[in-house]
Amino acid sequence: MSGSVVPSSVQRIAVLGAGHVGPVIARLALDAGFEVAIAASGSPQDLELITQVVMPGVKAQWAADAAAAADMVVLSIPLHRFPALDPGLLAGKLVVDAMNYWAPADGVVPMFQDQELSSSEIVQRRIPLSTVVKSLNQIAYQDLEDGRRPAASADRHAIGVAGDDPGAAKLVGEIIDRFGYDPILLGSLSAGRVLQPGGPVFGAVLTRSEFERAIHATAGQA
């Protein structure tokens, strides 16, 4: 389905979306030593003051420019805006899907109503020329920065990484590790369902063993 578009390494990260989540992910990436650009629906000028004050060092760009120059693109736009996003912007890119679908709180988005598929599988189908990995969606944005811990800390927290392309998932896992979290690789986008709202680890800040226990407890029930 997706072509092999996994870069050999990631240096430049583009974050699409400058709401609650995007700026936090941009700061995580910047702190981890990446070159970071951020884009919202409007012009870079509209974002300049925000980037200067809230994420100094991050470059405000048009979405198309940010995505074109990036090795990896993080999607942190409101999910109901995703259907209007031009798939061409993301063609040939490694894309991290940090979005969530939860109709009771966010409204129904018809594109995402198929209960047989995880929301990231639907994202992948919509952008077939990209390689989608689901991650960074499950810890609440207000906990993402304070939750970071150095590698090998006993109380390091875990973030799930789900992808159909093992190389892409591994690469994103390495980036999550640099951000300050233990990556937990899940075998496929479909398996990434456990990371979604309503799943056992959504909104929770857990260590690796707590994370794994929570997932297995759910698998046991199913």
Next chain:
Amino acid sequence: MTNSTGFPIVLGLDTFGDHEHDAGDRPLSHAQTIRNVVEEGVLAEQVGVDFFGIGEHHTDDFPMPAADVVLAAIAARTKRIHVGSAVTVLSSDDPVRVFQRFSTLNAISNGRAEVVLGRGSSIDSFPLFGYDLANYEDLFEEKVNLFAELLKGGPVTWQGHLRPSLNNQDVVPYTEFGPFPAWIGVGGSPQSVVRAAHYGFSLMLAIIGGSPARFRPFSRLFLQALEKFGREPLPIGVHSPGHIAETDEKALEEFWPRWLHIITKMSRVRGFAIPTMESFRFEVGPQGALFIGSPETVAQKIAANLKTLGANRFDLKFGMPGLSPDSLMRNIELYGTKVIPRVRELLSITAALK
């Protein structure tokens, strides 16, 4: 007493009309809960609280959909305390009606009305009034735009997409002494901060989880955005939940089961995993967003956060569904008689050391 931006320190209380239980833990009626909220507002003035806010909600746990009616009752029985919303869910309301109701409240209270506008983190009003959650951002953007026009006074001409246009329309009652204070409640989005500055509304930071300190850049962003738009500095407030009792232990003991019950329900609605005692302990600690404990504990935390955030106002959201009227009245009394003087003292010590 003023803060670093020159605005007076304001210490207020907010409620969501949390459904109260009697001493035997039996739910009171919605009607009795509402009457109790009126008494709470009156007591707040008596013990020296600066502001009493009521947040619109639409559920059995928070039966408070017509907050401005209750505010009017409080205004009629008080002289000094400011009364306002916390928040008014503007996205699912009509800006003309909101203006009219608060302009009326301002008349009744002799200029003590304030409105805090929000998109609404609780979304129960959307299906109730037939709004689509998918328009969540657009509805707020457009209605804030109209509200800013209405607040200027004079006939309004306005065009939008989600609400019928207005053509040179007179909107009464006129305000007596210029516009009443209007705030925008902001969660974690920097774009919302810039929007508040763009329209010249004061900034109310709703800090209900995680570390309050992470909001520090937002105060700077707000002031710089105001400057960019050619506006004078405006007040910055903080709204956070909490509970005060004689001792830390008593406050935690009263609050925890009520909080767990509500947060568990909310988790189901939002799809979040249920929080643990450990996450609760974090929120109660110095890095968290819950202001729970003895008057001294809570005063220290308020003073520290006002300084950190460069804010001049703190509104404690008191109560939690299931708490008794006695516990709430005690909370208000301790806040007014112990916490407020202590916060002022702590801030003046800091100011003197500068």
